[in-house]
Amino acid sequence: MPKVVDHAERRDQVAAVAEQVIADRGLGASLRDVALAGGWSTSVVTHYFATKDELLEHTLQRTVEGVVGRIDARVAGGESRLAAILQEILPLDARRRRQWRIFLAFWGRAVHDEALERQQRRRQRAFHAGLAEALAEAFGGAKHDLELETRRLFALVDGVSVQATFEPREWPARLQIELVERHLGDLGLPPVLAIERSPA
Numbered sequence: 001m002p003k004v005v006d007h008a009e010r011r012d013q014v015a016a017v018a019e020q021v022i023a024d025r026g027l028g029a030s031l032r033d034v035a036l037a038g039g040w041s042t043s044v045v046t047h048y049f050a051t052k053d054e055l056l057e058h059t060l061q062r063t064v065e066g067v068v069g070r071i072d073a074r075v076a077g078g079e080s081r082l083a084a085i086l087q088e089i090l091p092l093d094a095r096r097r098r099q100w101r102i103f104l105a106f107w108g109r110a111v112h113d114e115a116l117e118r119q120q121r122r123r124q125r126a127f128h129a130g131l132a133e134a135l136a137e138a139f140g141g142a143k144h145d146l147e148l149e150t151r152r153l154f155a156l157v158d159g160v161s162v163q164a165t166f167e168p169r170e171w172p173a174r175l176q177i178e179l180v181e182r183h184l185g186d187l188g189l190p191p192v193l194a195i196e197r198s199p200a
Contacts, residue, residue: 011048014038018059023101027056027109056106063102064123081134083192086180089157091164092173092195100165128154138189149187156183 017038021029031052035042049055067088074084091097110116132150139146160179164171177193184192 023098082138
């Protein structure tokens, strides 16, 4: 009797392998590279993703949704939204560095791809809005220029994350946390970050 394949599950498996391949090799990776990494024939990959661009778009969306889902799970578990965002966005371990390698690969392409650039702007605006909401919650009723402080924290997180992705030994988790916590302390906010080890 032929094996029954859960097509939604297999499609997600292909995208999960593509995430790792893109993190390791960038967007120059081919459908064949993804197939080899997953132990499939290329026809298996093209059955679920007709073109490389389709696979890339789905993979980026899967990565973003994974981050959002983990943030929401932390909030549901009792963490403040600010803590949840910073804990999941900063590249504090191998998993979170991998997601940054994926983001950076797509950022490079977005510079010369109008459609991807528009998507990137939408995602950046959505992150800005979420960070502003988290800061407003953290500040309570305290007086702050919310727009300015959101931009400052956004720039700090982006800068630290890019540096830590390229130079993980020079930017260990404790240093990333120290810099961000000092900034939050200057705003009168309590510490929110902790060193955690996520599965690789």
